[in-house]
Amino acid sequence: MATPVLTEVLAVVLATTPIVIQRARVLSIGDGDTLRVSEAGRTLTLRLACIDAPERAQAPYGARSKAALVRLVPVGSELSVRVQTKDRYGRSVAELFSSEGRNINLAMVQQGQAFVFHRYLKRCDRKAYLEAERQAQRQRLGIWSQQGITRPWIFRTRE
Incomplete structure (x- = not known):
């Protein structure tokens, strides 16, 4: 029989x-x-972990972000998915x-x-994500090509 401490440790390990x-x-x-994927006969909606892409209404960046994801993982392509948790909408939050x-994230x-979603970065390689964002900013790529884009998590509060 497991002790209460062992049970608590196991619960933490399984949750993380x-x-x-x-x-x-x-x-x-x-x-x-x-995105939506098919896995073992079931359909899953996945939210990419540790990042936040511009919303579709954030023209032109929302459409560009979606197009970039389509280029990285075209419909029909195979992926490995590392699920981290579920979000409040029931989507699996994962690295692809x-x-x-x-x-892919x-x-x-x-x-x-x-953007790196700092609030939810703890289960990803923090150093790699932050360095990638710094490099994209320095090179003025995508969302960093112009100043003033509203972060998606702020944009959603204004809708």
């Missing part, structure tokens, strides 16, 4: 251990940080990896197509 789903297939892209092992930041 990401789950890897192999061979999910992309069904559709909703925007720059949301191409069949070649490329971190990180690539979106590297291309200047998404």
Whole structure:
């Protein structure tokens, strides 16, 4: 029989251990940080972890961000998915990896197509994401090409 302390430790480990789903297939892209995949006969809506892409209404950046995600993971492509948690809408929050092992979430930041979502960064490689964002800013890529874009988490509060 497990002690209360051991039970608590196991609960923490299980809650923080990401789950890897192999061979999910992309069904559709909703925007720059949301897509639907098919995995083992079920359909999942995924929210990309640790990033926040411009909203569709944030022209032209929302459309550009979605187009970047489509280029990285076209409909029909296979992915590995590391689920971290569920969000308040029931979506699985995950890091995505191409069949070649490329971190798709990180690539979106590297291309200047998404912001690092600092508030939710603890389960991702903080150093890699922050450095990718600094590089995109220095190179004035995507969302960093002009000054003044409203961060998506602020934009959503104004809608």
